[in-house]
Amino acid sequence: MHLRFLLALTPLLLSPLAHAVDCDNASDQATMNQCASEQNKTADKELNTLYQQITTRLKDNPEAKKLLVGAQRSWIGFRDAECKFSASGVAGGSVYPLIYNNCVTDLTKVRVEAFKNYLKCQEGDMSCPVPSAP
Template sequence: MYSRFLLALTPLLFTHLALAADCDNATDQATMNQCATQQNKAADKELNALYQQITGRLKSDPDRKKLLIGAQRSWIAFRDAECKFSASGVEGGSVYPMIYGNCITELTRARVETFKNYLKCQEGDMGCPVPGQT
């Protein structure tokens, strides 16, 4: 029974360790990999929030919304393939998660900036695919 209790607590222990990572002073590869994952999750969260805002603005234009969904799916496939290629020189090594994660984060942050620009569109801007807020 005691061993079941410890097994139940194990995920909580690792979650606590992941949250406690000091990314500014990381000196070992495991911590650097954790930090890369944390940064990736933060960038992805921001991207998803912006995506939801854009799809909200496109709710009255299902054809354009469908184009956005297709573009986003294609962009994700590109991002993942690009980063797999970018990190291929260290594939199988302990640094791979960090190199791959940093690439994912960098490209996601660039997409975040694109989405932010879409959300700045002014009403009547013919060169912008996202209608301005009314």
């Protein structure tokens, strides 16, 4: 009984592998939207990793950590509002997810670079809010 159940599920388990998306050659809107969403997730994951690294460095400075949390929340609000506006010309259309996700990804990549710069601060750099790595 269990074997038949597992065999019945096999196509469902393997279907993501069978339908791997070639984003470099995407030619239909659904695929382009899916690829834009995946790129967004990748950029967001990198941003979150860097954010965690910064908060770890700020563990001995709760005031700076609180400022970072506030800044990040404000930045997310700005990013989302900006991208809703940016994509508003195609609201309700099939291209909306592509335009919106591309905007979010682009702004996230800019924030990623800012976080990377924070993590490169040199000891004694008074203009940098993140302490250098030990």
